[in-house]
Amino acid sequence: xxxxxxxxxxxxxxxxxxxxxxxxxxxxxxxxxxxxxxxxxxxxxxxxxxxxxxxxxxxxxxxxxxxxxxxxxxxxxxxxxxxxxxxxxxxxxxxxxxxxxxxxxxxxxxxxxxxxxxxxxxxxxxxxxxxxxxxxxxxxxxxxxxxxxxxxxxxxxxxxxxxxxxxxxxxxxxxxxxxxxxxxxxxxxxxxxxxxxxxxxxxxxxxxxxxxxxxxxxxxxxxxxxxxxxxxxxxxxxxxxxxxxxxxxxxxxxxxxxxxxxxxxxxxxxxxxxxxxxxxxxxxxxxxxxxxxxxxxxxxxxxxxxxxxxxxxxxxxxxxxxxxxxxxxxxxxxxxxxxxxxxxxxxxxxxxxxxxxxxxxxxxxxxxxxxxxxxxxxxxxxxxxxxxxxxxxxxxxxxxxxxxxxxxxxxxxxxxxxxxxxxxxxxxxxxxxxxxxxxxxxxxxxxxxxxxxxxxxxxxxxxxxxxxxxxxxxxxxxxxxxxxxxxxxxxx
Amino acid sequence: xxxxxxxxxxxxxxxxxxxxxxxxxxxxxxxxxxxxxxxxxxxxxxxxxxxxxxxxxxxxxxxxxxxxxxxxxxxxxxxxxxxxxxxxxxxxxxxxxxxxxxxxxxxxxxxxxxxxxxxxxxxxxxxxxxxxxxxxxxxxxxxxxxxxxxxxxxxxxxxxxxxxxxxxxxxxxxxxxxxxxxxxxxxxxxxxxxxxxxxxxxxxxxxxxxxxxxxxxxxxxxxxxxxxxxxxxxxxxxxxxxxxxxxxxxxxxxxxxxxxxxxxxxxxxxxxxxxxxxxxxxxxxxxxxxxxxxxxxxxxxxxxxxxxxxxxxxxxxxxxxxxxxxxxxxxxxxxxxxxxxxxxxxxxxxxxxxxxxxxxxxxxxxxxxxxxxxxxxxxxxxxxxxxxxxxxxxxxxxxxxxxxxxxxxxxxxxxxxxxxxxxxxxxxxxxxxxxxxxxxxxxxxxxxxxxxxxxxxxxxxxxxxxxxxxxxxxxxxxxxxxxxxxxxxxxx
Numbered sequence: 001x002x003x004x005x006x007x008x009x010x011x012x013x014x015x016x017x018x019x020x021x022x023x024x025x026x027x028x029x030x031x032x033x034x035x036x037x038x039x040x041x042x043x044x045x046x047x048x049x050x051x052x053x054x055x056x057x058x059x060x061x062x063x064x065x066x067x068x069x070x071x072x073x074x075x076x077x078x079x080x081x082x083x084x085x086x087x088x089x090x091x092x093x094x095x096x097x098x099x100x101x102x103x104x105x106x107x108x109x110x111x112x113x114x115x116x117x118x119x120x121x122x123x124x125x126x127x128x129x130x131x132x133x134x135x136x137x138x139x140x141x142x143x144x145x146x147x148x149x150x151x152x153x154x155x156x157x158x159x160x161x162x163x164x165x166x167x168x169x170x171x172x173x174x175x176x177x178x179x180x181x182x183x184x185x186x187x188x189x190x191x192x193x194x195x196x197x198x199x200x201x202x203x204x205x206x207x208x209x210x211x212x213x214x215x216x217x218x219x220x221x222x223x224x225x226x227x228x229x230x231x232x233x234x235x236x237x238x239x240x241x242x243x244x245x246x247x248x249x250x251x252x253x254x255x256x257x258x259x260x261x262x263x264x265x266x267x268x269x270x271x272x273x274x275x276x277x278x279x280x281x282x283x284x285x286x287x288x289x290x291x292x293x294x295x296x297x298x299x300x301x302x303x304x305x306x307x308x309x310x311x312x313x314x315x316x317x318x319x320x321x322x323x324x325x326x327x328x329x330x331x332x333x334x335x336x337x338x339x340x341x342x343x344x345x346x347x348x349x350x351x352x353x354x355x356x357x358x359x360x361x362x363x364x365x366x367x368x369x370x371x372x373x374x375x376x377x378x379x380x381x382x383x384x385x386x387x388x389x390x391x392x393x394x395x396x397x398x399x400x401x402x403x404x405x406x407x408x409x410x411x412x413x414x415x416x417x418x419x420x421x422x423x424x425x426x427x428x429x430x431x432x433x434x435x436x437x438x439x440x441x442x443x444x445x446x447x448x449x450x451x452x453x454x455x456x457x458x459x460x461x462x463x464x465x466x467x468x469x470x471x472x473x474x475x476x477x478x479x480x481x482x483x484x485x486x487x488x489x490x491x492x
Numbered sequence: 493x494x495x496x497x498x499x500x501x502x503x504x505x506x507x508x509x510x511x512x513x514x515x516x517x518x519x520x521x522x523x524x525x526x527x528x529x530x531x532x533x534x535x536x537x538x539x540x541x542x543x544x545x546x547x548x549x550x551x552x553x554x555x556x557x558x559x560x561x562x563x564x565x566x567x568x569x570x571x572x573x574x575x576x577x578x579x580x581x582x583x584x585x586x587x588x589x590x591x592x593x594x595x596x597x598x599x600x601x602x603x604x605x606x607x608x609x610x611x612x613x614x615x616x617x618x619x620x621x622x623x624x625x626x627x628x629x630x631x632x633x634x635x636x637x638x639x640x641x642x643x644x645x646x647x648x649x650x651x652x653x654x655x656x657x658x659x660x661x662x663x664x665x666x667x668x669x670x671x672x673x674x675x676x677x678x679x680x681x682x683x684x685x686x687x688x689x690x691x692x693x694x695x696x697x698x699x700x701x702x703x704x705x706x707x708x709x710x711x712x713x714x715x716x717x718x719x720x721x722x723x724x725x726x727x728x729x730x731x732x733x734x735x736x737x738x739x740x741x742x743x744x745x746x747x748x749x750x751x752x753x754x755x756x757x758x759x760x761x762x763x764x765x766x767x768x769x770x771x772x773x774x775x776x777x778x779x780x781x782x783x784x785x786x787x788x789x790x791x792x793x794x795x796x797x798x799x800x801x802x803x804x805x806x807x808x809x810x811x812x813x814x815x816x817x818x819x820x821x822x823x824x825x826x827x828x829x830x831x832x833x834x835x836x837x838x839x840x841x842x843x844x845x846x847x848x849x850x851x852x853x854x855x856x857x858x859x860x861x862x863x864x865x866x867x868x869x870x871x872x873x874x875x876x877x878x879x880x881x882x883x884x885x886x887x888x889x890x891x892x893x894x895x896x897x898x899x900x901x902x903x904x905x906x907x908x909x910x911x912x913x914x915x916x917x918x919x920x921x922x923x924x925x926x927x928x929x930x931x932x933x934x935x936x937x938x939x940x941x942x943x944x945x946x947x948x949x950x951x952x953x954x955x956x957x958x959x960x961x962x963x964x965x966x967x968x969x970x971x972x973x974x975x976x977x978x979x980x981x982x983x984x
Contacts, residue, residue: 023968034984051968060911060969063569071562075557076586077578086569094568098911145981198739337968340976344962365963372963380967388967419552419590451940454964454972461964462956470836471857472946472953475872475880476515476543476829477552480946484832492526 013038016350017131017141019123019294021107022049024327024339025148029116031347037143037354039116042123042133047107050150051336053099054170059193061098062173063382065091066200070384071447074421088178088201099174124295129322132295143354144322146346147294147307148339151287151328156243164248164255167282169194178202183257185243186284187214189381192226194282196383199235205395206236206276210285211286213239215387218379219394219409219443221427222387226445228425229384246281255281260366285291299323308332311369312359313346324350332373345370365461375440376461377430380450385426388453390440391441391460394431403434409485411446416477421447428482430456432490435465444482454481506532508842509623509633510640511615511786513599514541516819516831517640521608523839529635529846531608534625539582539599542642543828545591546662551685553590554665555874557583558692562876563939566913580670580693591666593956617785621814624787631812635846636814638838639786639799639807643779643820656740656747659774659837660982661686670694671772675749677735678776679706681873684718686774689873691727698728698768700751702777705731707879710871711886711935713900713919714879718937720917721876738773747773750788781821791815798823803861804851805838816842824865837862857953867932868953872942883933883952886923895926901977903938908969913939920974922948924982929958947972958982 017035018025026048029039046053065086074081099107111118122132131139155161166177172194178201184191190272199205207214207230214223214230216236226236238259245258257276292304299318301307307325308316309332315323326346327339344393349359349368365371378390394406411417411426418424426446433440442456459469470487474480507529518541521531538545557578564574576745592598603610613626623631645660647653652795659667664686670693676683679701691697699706699722706715706722706729719729730751737750749768791810793799799817800808801824807815818838819831841851841860857863870882886898903909903918910916918938925932934948951961962979966972 056969057911058908060908064911065569068560068564068567069570072560072570072574076559077557077580078561078564078574078576079582080579081573081576082564084570084573088569088570089570090571094914182875187893335968337965337973340968341963341965365960367959367962371911372965376963376965378965378967380970415549419556421550422586439603448943450943450945450967450970451972452946454944454966454970454975455950457966458947458950458956458961458964459954462951462954462960464950464954464956467859468857468954469950470859470948471833471868473829473833473864473868473870473940474946474949475870476827476832477548478872478942478946480943483946 008082012138013140013142014038014117015141015143015354017139017145018040019131019146020049020148020150021047021118022148022150022327022339023051023336024150024340024343025049025127025146026107026111027340027343028146028148028326028347030114032350033114033116035351037345037351039140040119041111041116042119042121042131042139044120044122047104047111047118048104052107053102054173056336058095058099058173059077059107059197060382061095062091062197062201063193066197067382067384067386069200070422074423074447076422085202086200092176102174122293124293124296125298127286127298128320141322142326144350146324146326147291147329147351148326148343149290149294149329151334152290153283154286154288155283156285158243158246160246161283164281165247165251166255167280169284172198172282172284179278180204181278182206182282183208183255183276183278183279184282184284186218187211187223188284189215189379190284191282192230192383194284194382195230195235196233199230199233205237206278208241208243208257209239210242211239215381218387218389219429221429222443222445224383225382225425225427226383226387233384249486254279257281287328287334289331291329310369311362312349313342313370314349329482332370333377335377335379338373338377341372342370372461376457378453380453382450385446386448386450387443387445389441389443390448390453390457391439392431393441393443394429397431397433397440402440404440405432405434405490406487407432407489409482409489411444411479411482414479414482414485416479416481417446419477420479428486430486430490432466436463438463439466446479455480455483504630505632505634506530506609507635509534509631509637511623511638511641512541512642513539514642514819514831515543515828516642516835517541517638518599518603519832520638520640520818520834520839522606523836525606525608527839527843529843532611532631533603533608534613534623534631536612536614538594539596539603539610544599545594546665548828550587550591550665551689552874553587554583555685555687556608558688559874559876561692563913566915566939568914572605577694578692583693584668594666606870608625614785617790618787619790620812631872632694633814636816638816638818638842638843639783639821640818640835641782641786641821641866643826644782645779646780647774647775648777650738652738653735653775656687656738656773657743658738659772661776664690664774671770672696674772674774675700675747675768675772676774676776679703679708679715679905680776681707681871682776683774684722684873684875686776687722687727688725691722691725696726698730698770700733700735700749701729701731702734703731707873710879710881711921713921714881714935714937717877717917717919718873718875718879721894725876746771746799746877748958749773779820779826782821783821803854803863804841805834805862806841824862825869827871827876829871830865830869833864834862854912864953868949870945872945874942877938878940878942879935879937880941881933881935882945882949883931884923885933885935886921887914889923889925889932894932896932897924897926897982899924899981901974901981903936903971903974906971906974906977908971908973909938911969912971920978922978922982924958928955929957930955931958936974940969947975
């Protein structure tokens with residue numbers, strides 16, 4: 001033990017200290033290490049992070065059987081056989097396995113195998129380039145400290161809510177049994193995906209949305225198509241409602257959700273209220289950065305705030321430029337794959353700066369510039385139908401001053417789609433920059449479009465001219481042939 | 493009637509005459525018409541062509557339920573329910589509907605709606621720019637005649653074969669009942685897809701291949717993975733065998749297929765033979781151009797030959813340059829989508845030349861140059877697993893003198909793939925041009941990769957630099973994340 005302690009003391013200076021061992025932190029450490037820098041990761045929970053245990057992985061493990069069943073129901077010769085309830089215990093057991101039973105041995109082995117040190121505990125900055133773990137061990141960074149601590153679900157300030165112990169995304173992805181009645185608050189990705197999954201696993205689900213539709217960050221037809229399908233699956237969707245109060249009398253007992261309904265014709269003075277009684281309540285209305293307890297105040301920043309970073313993910317306004325904020329904490333794009341992308345970019349930037357290589361401030365699409373964060377963020381919502389988008393929506397493109405043309409296509413009119421599923425419903429949109437004749441964004445909604453998205457991501461990030469896309473022939477009869485229809489409509 | 497006849501006489505001169513109303517002919521006529529040219533199509537069979545009634549559409553209609561069932565079997569909570577025989581009568585009825593019950597009313601309505609004339613009958617060239625239909629009506633072309641008559645299955649010269657009335661691709665896609673025992677000869681796309689479909693519909697299937705594997709035009713791992721899966725599905729696969737003789741004693745009775753097995757250790761002198769008795773025999777070993785009865789000899793060409801065309805699909809060596817060969821007949825790429833692509837390119841070229849616009853001989857990736865035919869042909873084999881490729885294989889790239897690097901990735905190691913299906917097996921390869929640092933080709937084999945292919949098609953046809961592909965972020969957790977692994981391996 002004494003030897004180990006001595007070794008540790010000698011090891012306490014690293015080239016790079018990474019706070020948080022989610023996919024973002026792991027990738028950043030890996031990139032730095034691959035560039036010849038020594039790296040340590042500090043993690044207070046499980047190595048692998050939110051994504052591995054309480055987000056992408058378990059949610060996709062819950063959702064994939066739902067999609068597979070829907071698709072089987074939509075083909076002849078199988079539709080009757082597939083028109084069965086999912087065996088929820090098999091699905092939950094499968095989810096448990098994909099979440100590695102909430103143990104991180106495999107991830108720790110990976111860190112060991114690539115030569116990245118792991119320190120378990122709560123990290124706090126203690127001035128420039130210094131990190132204290134659990135108030136004891138001190139680490140110092142020769143080149144960079146990267147905050148990759150991610151985000152957490154936020155509970156809105158609703159009377160009785162906290163006491164009622166609602167589900168957040170963590171509970172919704174890791175719950176051990178199917179609730180009889182589930183109320184979901186929030187129409188974004190988490191709300192939509194979890195309403196989809198738990199309804200298919202047998203729960204009665206009510207989805208409450210403050211605005212007028214689902215998936216508000218996508219093109220409007222995405223929310224419309226998903227709402228239609230959720231309704232057909234038996235989800236009660238209520239838009240334009242707010243939760244006024246929540247009550248749970250006894251732990252484990254039913255929860256009462258009191259709503260403000262939309263004002264009647266009498267105006268806001270006379271808002272009627274109604275109540276929904278359920279077994280569980282999922283709050284999926286927003287995220288906050290996990291930066292409260294990191295000692296940000298010791299380097300002149302505000303604890304609990306999102307980190308304001310440049311395109312290399314370096315935190316602005318920190319003397320010496322040694323602090324990076326990568327992944328959710330910088331609020332650029334709260335998605336696992338985007339955090340990993342930033343980690344690749346920031347890792348390369350840290351390594352370049354460590355070698356004294358100057359980095360241009362705005363080297364658009366350069367090796368040290370996370371340009372895709374603003375121009376080409378892809379997202380797939382694993383609802384039924386899937387909703388997939390990349391780049392700018394029509395509204396966002398107009399807001400940012402582009403001269404655009406919007407081309408829409410009914411996916412049901414594409415042979416590959418109608419062959420894919422009986423009664424196929426779906427829609428695609430591309431947003432073209434008329435000045436440069438390149439794609440600014442694309443959205444696909446329908447069964448089987450999840451893997452189709454990357455074609456648009458390559459076109460947007462690659463700034464492939466429309467006239468060259470004319471030569472990118474989609475194989476017949478795939479759903480991808482929607483590209484041909486979109487391009488024909490644009491040229492026609 | 494008299495008025496109609498008079499109108500017809502006045503109508504017999506067109507800007508463009510199209511021979512063959514398959515997807516290629518339809519698209520060519522449509523493009524010409526959209527450019528302001530008058531167009532007529534001559535068709536001796538069904539408007540809509542091979543693809544609509546005897547190829548892509550009915551085969552995909554047969555195959556999609558197979559895939560959907562396989563995928564349902566590979567998810568928890570549904571695998572038992574989906575582990576059933578397909579209801580073959582439901583699948584065949586569905587296929588019948590997708591083949592429009594082999595009636596072309598809908599396609600004819602489409603021609604009418606866009607203003608393209610249709611003449612039914614057998615067309616023959618009668619010298620430059622002249623076409624005679626059924627030996628009577630004469631059509632003349634002001635600008636172009638486009639041969640879009642496609643290809644037909646060829647029966648190899650095997651004793652007894654023709655008399656045994658084997659299935660070709662037409663019978664295999666349109667058969668009204670499931671044969672008890674089916675022998676398939678040929679390991680290309682038709683052989684593989686039809687073995688997959690009929691086996692899943694209940695037939696006992698033996699697949700005979702002359703070479704040493706399946707899908708010989710793709711990367712070798714495609715054939716390996718598909719062969720493994722066919723074997724698991726219960727298909728008997730025999731490689732390295734030739735059919736020596738075929739016998740069918742009575743119409744409707746069993747057919748005997750006599751094989752030459754591979755030479756034993758004693759050398760070719762002592763080839764043993766064996767026999768397989770089956771109910772139907774599908775020959776899927778090759779295609780020939782449908783150019784025998786077109787009067788090619790009247791314009792100095794050889795009947796029955798493939799048409800030798802330039803990159804605008806204009807037939808070489810025809811004085812005046814008024815003859816085009818588009819789609820299968822030119823032997824560039826025998827695929828529906830590639831025929832349609834050529835039709836778009838040739839249609840534009842015909843219209844440009846009609847306006848007197850000069851067309852550059854090799855305007856690479858230009859509006860009148862079918863560059864994708866040689867550099868970026870995509871293909872999806874709807875087997876289980878799907879096999880999808882675009883551009884050059886490693887072998888083809890080396891053969892054509894490129895300095896390349898080949899990067900492979902086990903798809904099972906991609907989180908999105910392992911979430912997609914239990915026990916996922918698949919593989920991806922990209923072929924990089926080291927001199928230009930762009931992708932020359934890519935191949936994906938595995939469940940759910942069909943729509944993923946178009947991302948590679950955009951990258952190859954778009955010549956997107958590898959370093960820019962680094963910014964094309966795949967959404968997590970999709971199978972598309974294989975891109976990240978491939979790019980990391982390339983850079984690493």
